[in-house]
Amino acid sequence: MDRLLANSGRLLLLGNEAIARGLIEAGVGVAATYPGTPSSEVGSILEEIAAPAGMYFEYSINEKVAVEVAGAAAASGVRSFAFMKHVGLNVASDAFMTLSYTGVRAGMVIMTADDPSCHSSQNEQDNRYYAKLGLYPMLEPSTPAEARDMLVEAYRISELLQVPVLFRTTTRVNHARGAVELHKAFTPTRRGRFEKDPQRFVPVPANARLLRVEQLKRMERALRMSEGSTLNFVTGSSRVGVVTSGVTYTYAKEWLQDVEILKLGFTNPVPEDKVRRFLEGKQRVVVLEELEPYLEDEVRRIAQQYNIYVEVLGKHTKHLPRAFEFSPDLIISLSSILKVREEKKPLPLPSIKLPSRPPVLCAGCPHRATYYAVKKAVGKDGAIYSSDIGCYTLGIQPPMQTVDYVLCMGASVGAAGGFSEATEQKVVAFIGDSTFFHAGIPPLINAAFNRHKFTLVILDNRTTAMTGHQPNPGTGREFGSVQSPPMPLEPLVRACGVEFVHTVDPYNIKDTIEVMKEAVQYDGLSVVISKHACPLLKTKEGKLVPTRYEIDQEKCVRCYTCVSRFSCPALSKEGGPVKIDATMCIGCGGCAQVCPKQAIEVVR
Amino acid sequence: MKYNIQLVGVGGQGVLLASTVLGNAAVVEGLEVAMSEVHGMAQRGGSVQCSVRMGREILSPLIPMGAADLLLGFEPVETCRSLSMINKDSQIVTNTTPVVPISVSAGQDKYPAVDEVLSAIREANPNLIAMDATALAVKAGKAIAANSVLIGAISAVKGFPMSKDRMLESLLEVVPAKARDINVRAFELGYQEAKGAGL
Ligand code: SF4
Ligand code: SF4
Numbered sequence: 122m123d124r125l126l127a128n129s130g131r132l133l134l135l136g137n138e139a140i141a142r143g144l145i146e147a148g149v150g151v152a153a154t155y156p157g158t159p160s161s162e163v164g165s166i167l168e169e170i171a172a173p174a175g176m177y178f179e180y181s182i183n184e185k186v187a188v189e190v191a192g193a194a195a196a197s198g199v200r201s202f203a204f205m206k207h208v209g210l211n212v213a214s215d216a217f218m219t220l221s222y223t224g225v226r227a228g229m230v231i232m233t234a235d236d237p238s239c240h241s242s243q244n245e246q247d248n249r250y251y252a253k254l255g256l257y258p259m260l261e262p263s264t265p266a267e268a269r270d271m272l273v274e275a276y277r278i279s280e281l282l283q284v285p286v287l288f289r290t291t292t293r294v295n296h297a298r299g300a301v302e303l304h305k306a307f308t309p310t311r312r313g314r315f316e317k318d319p320q321r322f323v324p325v326p327a328n329a330r331l332l333r334v335e336q337l338k339r340m341e342r343a344l345r346m347s348e349g350s351t352l353n354f355v356t357g358s359s360r361v362g363v364v365t366s367g368v369t370y371t372y373a374k375e376w377l378q379d380v381e382i383l384k385l386g387f388t389n390p391v392p393e394d395k396v397r398r399f400l401e402g403k404q405r406v407v408v409l410e411e412l413e414p415y416l417e418d419e420v421r422r423i424a425q426q427y428n429i430y431v432e433v434l435g436k437h438t439k440h441l442p443r444a445f446e447f448s449p450d451l452i453i454s455l456s457s458i459l460k461v462r463e464e465k466k467p468l469p470l471p472s473i474k475l476p477s478r479p480p481v482l483c484a485g486c487p488h489r490a491t492y493y494a495v496k497k498a499v500g501k502d503g504a505i506y507s508s509d510i511g512c513y514t515l516g517i518q519p520p521m522q523t524v525d526y527v528l529c530m531g532a533s534v535g536a537a538g539g540f541s542e543a544t545e546q547k548v549v550a551f552i553g554d555s556t557f558f559h560a561g562i563p564p565l566i567n568a569a570f571n572r573h574k575f576t577l578v579i580l581d582n583r584t585t586a587m588t589g590h591q592p593n594p595g596t597g598r599e600f601g602s603v604q605s606p607p608m609p610l611e612p613l614v615r616a617c618g619v620e621f622v623h624t625v626d627p628y629n630i631k632d633t634i635e636v637m638k639e640a641v642q643y644d645g646l647s648v649v650i651s652k653h654a655c656p657l658l659k660t661k662e663g664k665l666v667p668t669r670y671e672i673d674q675e676k677c678v679r680c681y682t683c684v685s686r687f688s689c690p691a692l693s694k695e696g697g698p699v700k701i702d703a704t705m706c707i708g709c710g711g712c713a714q715v716c717p718k719q720a721i722e723v724v725r
Numbered sequence: 726m727k728y729n730i731q732l733v734g735v736g737g738q739g740v741l742l743a744s745t746v747l748g749n750a751a752v753v754e755g756l757e758v759a760m761s762e763v764h765g766m767a768q769r770g771g772s773v774q775c776s777v778r779m780g781r782e783i784l785s786p787l788i789p790m791g792a793a794d795l796l797l798g799f800e801p802v803e804t805c806r807s808l809s810m811i812n813k814d815s816q817i818v819t820n821t822t823p824v825v826p827i828s829v830s831a832g833q834d835k836y837p838a839v840d841e842v843l844s845a846i847r848e849a850n851p852n853l854i855a856m857d858a859t860a861l862a863v864k865a866g867k868a869i870a871a872n873s874v875l876i877g878a879i880s881a882v883k884g885f886p887m888s889k890d891r892m893l894e895s896l897l898e899v900v901p902a903k904a905r906d907i908n909v910r911a912f913e914l915g916y917q918e919a920k921g922a923g924l
Pocket of ligand 2: 484485670689690691692701705706707708709710711712715
């Protein structure tokens with residue numbers, strides 16, 4: 122990671138590395154996030170390089186707090202950065218909506234990393250509308266190198282306008298990789314001074330009304346900046362035009378011919394005059410953008426407002442899809458409306474039937490053991506499994522099927538309350554440790570307050586696993602020369618008003634089943650903390666001392682209980698005998714405990 | 726010149742690492758590079774794809790269907806699944822060691838015989854170099870060096886735009902110093918195996 126601190130060089134960088142580098146070149150003094158794919162790697166990098174770069178970085182408890190922390194820093198004259206995945210901005214939206222009234226003094230950028238096609242998300246919402254809703258200037262990069270450049274520019278814009286800039290990326294920018302020429306690093310201001318100005322920073326109604334008028338004026342200035350910005354440019358020359366932004370520009374540039382492209386990087390406000398001039402004299406304009414017709418609506422509006430007659434094709438005309446991300450293939454398929462560069466014919470897929478390969482819980486994952494125990498405890502009558510966002514959502518697959526309902530971070534607990542009031546069914550909710558801190562505490566207090574009856578299982582694997590093992594309050598902090606102790610869950614849960622609280626080790630399946638039985642039979646609100654560290658994290662840290670398990674083929678009766686009920690990916694049955702893949706098995710002992718014949722044994 | 730490489734495999738097999746080795750080598754070579762990677766949920770044992778594009782006037786991180794010049798598969802079924810990424814002139818290098826999905830073990834799905842998979846691939850495109858990279862890695866010293874075997878193998882493929890030395894140097898930059906010798910041997914075994922296949 123040190124290479125990101127160099128002062129020159131040409132490096133192959135992941136989009137998220139280029140963004141982290143951009144922060145260093147912009148002299149950002151405070152950065153805050155809650156991890157979420159596709160933005161997570163920025164945090165993992167800052168964990169290592171923020172302190173040596175003179176920057177303060179934190180994992181905030183959730184995205185709203187991250188925006189508040191960064192907002193206060195920028196109000197105090199320290200350049201700041203808050204970043205999150207797209208749905209994280211929903212969590213932060215309350216702070217976000219008023220921050221553009223009060224504004225900032227030093228530059229501030231908020232990154233929303235959108236995920237068209239839901240690669241790692243529960244929805245594919247188009248956060249460009251947040252820029253319109255909250256009246257934020259917005260930039261959209263197309264490549265890692267451009268992300269770095271635009272980020273530096275975003276700070277300049279933010280300071281000129283005294284308002285944060287929304288920096289909107291997508292998975293194909295955050296997780297693309299490209300060569301980036303490093304520019305000079307900038308030593309940040311780490312501490313500023315907050316000069317009081319209640320008229321500006323305290324939006325009581327009388328002040329809010331004034332700030333609202335200011336906000337609108339600011340957007341007019343932002344429009345002028347967008348008109349003059351080199352981030353919005355035209356390439357090529359033709360009577361057929363394409364208006365595009367983000368990664369789609371790279372596809373258009375490579376696979377379209379004989380078109381004039383208006384590439385927009387400063388996309389709120391859309392540069393009205395530039396678009397008007399672009400439309401004039403065109404025969405046809407195709408708007409190429411992923412997800413919603415955000416630019417298309419603007420293009421149509423501008424054409425109408427200036428009485429330009431031009432054929433505009435896009436989502437409203439059904440020439441382009443609204444769902445899912447774009448690709449070079451999509452551009453190539455537009456040959457009836459644009460001139461495209463064809464590629465060689467792809468090979469047909471062979472007729473041989475191939476098994477599917479969805480992601481699964483890792484070998485030795487403690488969640489698997491917890492799920493197994495809960496299902497045993499619940500028994501035949503079954504329960505509604507209200508679940509949440511994390512690795513454990515993978516419990517949706519057979520044989521566990523312990524995920525019946527998911528909405529968003531923390532909703533497992535809120536929804537469990539709803540199910541318990543509106544049905545006669547048993548309700549068991551699952552939430553991860555990090556997710557519990559993020560959004561699970563208020564609904565748990567709500568459940569105690571309103572006397573909801575359900576069981577909450579906190580899957581405490583001592584990390585934020587799915588996004589790459591970031592720390593959370595439950596693990597304590599140990600980076601960037603800040604140390605804080607782990608915050609224990611049990612007293613916290615009790616303080617929320619829960620009387621039945623037990624902690625179990627899911628690797629001990631028998632005991633876990635016993636406690637789960639008590640919990641689901643308890644007449645009231647019960648919480649079980651199922652605590653065992655994620656083995657993938659332990660492996661990464663080199664702390665895993667694997668025990669080796671093997672199957673005694675003499676004792677094994679081939680009932681396949683282990684394979685079909687426990688389903689650890691290290692187990693396989695090819696033909697007859699069950700085998701354990703020694704390179705995958707981490708020796709959790711789960712399969713050995715569920716084997717009815719004690720045929721699985723420790724060999725080392 | 727544009728050269729497109731599609732890498733496919735199973736989460737946890739080191740597909741990401743191999744694509745980084747390729748990308749870094751191309752940057753040192755002075756080429757433009759654009760790559761796309763999979764992070765997040767798919768990394769938990771699911772199918773993963775990475776694309777690496779290098780040459781001149783490269784912008785898009787994704788490869789259109791049919792446009793990959795080289796398909797590098799870490800697992801035979803995954804290689805077969807990705808044939809639509811290549812055309813009849815493309816080259817294929819695949820590991821033959823299967824990773825059996827749990828759905829198969831649990832009896833909900835079937836894993837075809839590896840020979841059948843390979844012949845289906847060969848029928849679609851005969852430019853196939855198939856090797857038991859895992860066995861070669863064991864021969865080199867450690868099963869996890871299968872990655873290095875495959876990187877060695879593609880360095881020998883006809884039309885591959887970078888030299889063997891460049892690739893080895895790039896590989897050694899990402900492997901831990903103490904595993905250096907094993908990886909050099911693994912790389913060499915892969916290179917020889919592919920050279921022997923004569924494609
Ligand atoms: S990463 Fe950890 S928590 Fe996630 S599936 Fe693997 S073992 Fe389980
Ligand atoms: S002991 Fe059994 S359940 Fe645990 S990782 Fe090994 S094979 Fe999987």
